[in-house]
Amino acid sequence: MxxxxxxxxxxxxxxxxxxxxxxxxxxxxxxxxxxxxxxxxxxxxxxxxxxxxxxxxxxxxxxxxxxxxxxxxxxxxxxxxxxxxxxxxxxxxxxxxxxxxxxxxxxxxxxxxxxxxxxxxxxxxxxxxxxxxxxxxxxxxxxxxxxxxxxxxxxxxxxxxxxxxxxxxxxxxxxxxxxxxxxxxxxxANSPYDQYLEGNYKLTESEQRGLQLFNVAPSMERNVRGGNCAHCHGGPKLYQELFHNNGLEQKATDSGRQGITGLELDHGRFRVPTLRNVALTAPYMHDGRLATLNDVLDHYSEHILASPTLSRELPGHTNGFHLTAGEKTDLIAFLHLFTDSTxxxxxxxxxxxxxxxxxxx
The missing domain is CATH 1.10.760.10 (Cytochrome c-like domain)
Incomplete structure (x- = not known):
């Protein structure tokens, strides 16, 4: 708390x-x-x-x-x-x-x-x-x-x-x-996304595109677009029990998980949070540095910084997934499905x- x-x-x-x-x-x-x-x-x-x-x-x-x-x-x-x-x-x-x-x-x-x-x-x-x-x-x-x-x-x-x-x-x-x-x-467990999983909610076209981007890892060789969000935030609970460095800094000012384990490989790694109700939980990241979901997508799209402990699932060499404005809009539409009003x-x-x-x- x-x-x-x-x-x-x-x-x-x-x-x-x-x-x-x-x-x-x-x-x-x-x-x-x-x-x-x-x-x-x-x-x-x-x-x-x-x-x-x-x-x-x-x-x-x-x-x-x-x-x-x-x-x-x-x-x-x-x-x-x-x-x-x-x-x-x-x-x-x-x-x-x-x-x-x-x-x-x-x-x-x-x-x-x-x-x-x-x-x-x-x-x-x-x-x-x-x-x-x-x-x-x-x-x-x-x-x-x-x-x-x-x-x-x-x-x-x-x-x-x-x-x-x-x-x-x-x-x-x-x-x-x-x-x-x-x-x-x-x-x-009663968001529109849950209702979709149960067959009781029909996705809009934008939400469907957002779902695809959320789940798919991009591949330049196969000309596949994606955000690979599900690697860390997949499954019905929308998180994996993992610790990751997601490229906010080249040299993390907060040691994160390393402060507990003492391991250099954990430097700058933090617990993956659930995305349930994510539209309600701004600001984002361990230090609240990103004010909006748009800022979060901008980070993963263009501003990932490479470091020795950066998650292997993130493209540090290209600084991000280079999502288009339309893809960001679709992803945000999908993320809003996680809001559980009940x-x-x-x-x-x-x-x-x-x-x-x-x-x-």
């Missing part, structure tokens, strides 16, 4: 949220995760953190809880906003100290299948990932155990933790587990504190 800009409205909610009480029935029992068979079952849910209805309920409350930041004005949702497919629209977000974060806020879509989290893959579980921003001094800015202490003093959270974990003792580990349960439910409007993923505050007398 990364931190976004904070307004007076969030500060107002922070003051009121500490006084909310649980006066509606909390659902209980196993949580059924629904996803297309094509997504596959290659994911791991820890044995000590099964996904339950009460756990997801608590995780959602915590995801939108601003009290677990040093200023009590920032929540996970500050940089992961549902309307933006759980990004924040900023190149680099702003934390509790007013400093910019090092990297762009990634979308939280379909994390159930992701095994290496953050741009550099530093975390191997959602439980671990959820706690990293809380402890970062420039993000949420809390010392270890401080979030648990804050929540322990509230009137409602201890009872919720008892429902989920069998004890009202709140710990950082349990906070991470609850948020991870909620994040596993953030499944996007996902960004699903009330199950929205701010429960706002709902609670507006319904109380």
């Amino acid at each position: 990364r931190i976004g800009h904070i307004g007076l409205g969030l500060a107002f909610v922070a003051v009121l949220a500490s006084a909310w009480t649980v006066d509606e029935p909390v659902p209980t029992g196993p949580y059924a995760l629904h996803y297309p068979a094509s997504f596959g079952g290659r994911f791991t849910i820890p044995a000590d953190n099964p996904t339950t209805q009460e756990g997801v309920y608590l995780g959602r409350m915590l995801f939108y809880e601003p009290s677990i930041s040093s200023t009590k004005t920032i929540s996970c949702a500050s940089c992961h906003q549902q309307a933006r497919a759980f990004t924040d629209g900023q190149a680099l977000s702003v934390g509790v100290t007013g400093k910019r974060t090092q990297r762009n806020s990634m979308s939280l879509v379909n994390l159930l299948w992701v095994r290496q989290l953050f741009w550099d893959g530093r975390s191997s579980s959602l439980e671990e990932q959820a706690l990293v921003p809380m402890a970062h001094p420039d993000e949420m800015g809390l010392a270890p155990g401080e979030a648990a202490q804050v929540l322990q003093k509230t009137t409602s959270y201890p009872a919720l933790f008892k429902r989920v974990f069998g004890s009202d003792t709140i710990t950082d580990a349990r906070i991470g587990k609850a948020i991870a349960q909620f994040e596993r439910t953030l499944i996007s 996902f960004i409007n699903n009330p199950k993923f929205g701010n429960p504190h706002l709902t609670s505050l507006t319904t109380k007398k």
Whole structure:
């Protein structure tokens, strides 16, 4: 999670949220995760953190809880906003100290299948990932155990933790587990592209051309045009579990994956993000340097910079795929098919504190 800009409205909610009480029935029992068979079952849910209805309920409350930041004005949702497919629209977000974060806020879509989290893959579980921003001094800015202490003093959270974990003792580990349960439910699988795959949507001529460009690797020898996007962003989930250097710089100023592995071959490599809801998640790249989808296509078309760790699938020697203006238009039309309006409007993923505050007398 990364931190976004904070307004007076969030500060107002922070003051009121500490006084909310649980006066509606909390659902209980196993949580059924629904996803297309094509997504596959290659994911791991820890044995000590099964996904339950009460756990997801608590995780959602915590995801939108601003009290677990040093200023009590920032929540996970500050940089992961549902309307933006759980990004924040900023190149680099702003934390509790007013400093910019090092990297762009990634979308939280379909994390159930992701095994290496953050741009550099530093975390191997959602439980671990959820706690990293809380402890970062420039993000949420809390010392270890401080979030648990804050929540322990509230009137409602201890009872919720008892429902989920069998004890009202709140710990950082349990906070991470609850948020991870909620994040596993953030499944996007109902875009026009999904409907096309199911035979329920007919592509326009432009979208059909965009699909062809997306999937095909170009070949000068065979006079085949293509963008080869699917090599990294193929399959029904629209990403591959890979790390790539995509030619933004000849000498990357951010070491990326190398900072985790220590390997020179990983210099400037970053996790391949999903393209689901990509039209909503601007700006793009690990540092948010590209403002629009047009800018992204311009990069891959004309501005790829060669380097020793550049992805072998990218034409560094020619600086790009040299797409025409019409081909770029067709690709963008196709990329818009990945927008899942049901996902960004699903009330199950929205701010429960706002709902609670507006319904109380």
